[in-house]
Amino acid sequence: MQIIRHDPGKVLSGAVEANGFVFVAGQVADDLAQDIAGQTKQVLARIDALLSKAGIDKSKILWANVWVSDIRNREAMNAAWMAWADPKNLPARATVEAKLADPRMLVEIACVAAK
Amino acid sequence: MQIIRHDPGKVLSGAVEANGFVFVAGQVADDLAQDIAGQTKQVLARIDALLSKAGIDKSKILWANVWVSDIRNREAMNAAWMAWADPKNLPARATVEAKLADPRMLVEIACVAAK
Amino acid sequence: MQIIRHDPGKVLSGAVEANGFVFVAGQVADDLAQDIAGQTKQVLARIDALLSKAGIDKSKILWANVWVSDIRNREAMNAAWMAWADPKNLPARATVEAKLADPRMLVEIACVAAK
Numbered sequence: 001m002q003i004i005r006h007d008p009g010k011v012l013s014g015a016v017e018a019n020g021f022v023f024v025a026g027q028v029a030d031d032l033a034q035d036i037a038g039q040t041k042q043v044l045a046r047i048d049a050l051l052s053k054a055g056i057d058k059s060k061i062l063w064a065n066v067w068v069s070d071i072r073n074r075e076a077m078n079a080a081w082m083a084w085a086d087p088k089n090l091p092a093r094a095t096v097e098a099k100l101a102d103p104r105m106l107v108e109i110a111c112v113a114a115k
Numbered sequence: 116m117q118i119i120r121h122d123p124g125k126v127l128s129g130a131v132e133a134n135g136f137v138f139v140a141g142q143v144a145d146d147l148a149q150d151i152a153g154q155t156k157q158v159l160a161r162i163d164a165l166l167s168k169a170g171i172d173k174s175k176i177l178w179a180n181v182w183v184s185d186i187r188n189r190e191a192m193n194a195a196w197m198a199w200a201d202p203k204n205l206p207a208r209a210t211v212e213a214k215l216a217d218p219r220m221l222v223e224i225a226c227v228a229a230k
Numbered sequence: 231m232q233i234i235r236h237d238p239g240k241v242l243s244g245a246v247e248a249n250g251f252v253f254v255a256g257q258v259a260d261d262l263a264q265d266i267a268g269q270t271k272q273v274l275a276r277i278d279a280l281l282s283k284a285g286i287d288k289s290k291i292l293w294a295n296v297w298v299s300d301i302r303n304r305e306a307m308n309a310a311w312m313a314w315a316d317p318k319n320l321p322a323r324a325t326v327e328a329k330l331a332d333p334r335m336l337v338e339i340a341c342v343a344a345k
Contacts, residue, residue: 001344001345003319005319009320010317012294012323013321015322016322018292018344019249019344020116020133025324026326062133062138065295082125087125090126091128092129092139093141094225096213097213098213098327099301099326100301101301101304101325110322112293114134177246177251186331189331196241204235205239205241205242206242206253207245207246207254208241208256209256209297210256211328212329227253229233
């Protein structure tokens with residue numbers, strides 16, 4: 001059994017592979033001045049990049065956890081999600097409200113994918 | 116490696132199977148007029164139904180994440196959970212408070228099971 | 231496929247093994263009079279103990295979900311986390327704010343490890 005850790009930082013790794021799965025850390029937008037649509041798009045691009053490092057793509061996502069800082073932003077987040085998601089390969093998902101690390105952060109998404 | 120997606124909708128799938136695991140999306144009650152006991156019972160029935168589509172049952176649940184809209188409802192949620200759970204096969208679980216998609220939603224549960 | 235359940239209680243198991251993974255239930259501190267640093271340390275010690283029952287250690291953690299009752303405690307939680315974590319084997323992680331079961335609980339952590 002081999003564990004591969006991508007983008008290790010001081011506190012956490014960006015993604016970790018083991019036993020046929022890839023666990024992606026909670027991603028937030030780089031540009032926190034953007035609205036929920038823009039931040040969601042950035043978060044999803046970051047997930048794409050991490051999955052790519054593990055040699056897979058979004059069609060392999062099994063599960064996602066979405067946190068929005070204001071649940072009223074859920075529909076706008078969903079619109080950006082649907083513009084990105086592979087409609088033939090939609091993951092199971094849970095979306096709840098939570099305050100995030102920075103008050104300007106509107107959305108954070110973590111996921112698990114198959115490899 | 117085969118990925119099987121149950122109950123795909125426009126945004127997410129109800130449950131996704133891969134590599135010996137089943138990931139069940141966050142489930143909420145159908146009848147949001149019910150109290151926490153009634154909503155929890157409905158949520159757990161929906162989980163039963165999704166696990167059944169994957170050919171397994173609640174005895175195979177490994178992990179659950181429970182979100183209650185008011186943490187003071189935790190005991191009443193637990194009572195409904197214990198009435199349903201297989202006492203010989205209790206999953207690991209985390210329960211925290213979170214605002215859910217609709218203000219009438221009192222509980223949401225997601226889980227991971229073995230297949 | 232064998233499922234092994236550690237520390238089963240009335241509501242949940244402390245950790246569950248299956249298919250090469252160990253799922254650890256959300257852990258909270260025993261001494262709720264402690265501050266965020268002390269509570270985080272206790273939570274991490276409890277995770278160490280549960281992983282040990284499954285025959286592994288923190289170097290095998292793939293994913294962690296951290297809930298802090300006040301997101302402003304995130305840096306102090308991170309300091310305790312970094313003092314504990316294996317810097318060569320950092321998990322993917324998501325940290326969000328959530329009210330926990332008892333108002334004195336400042337942090338709860340759940341994780342998934344490889345076995």
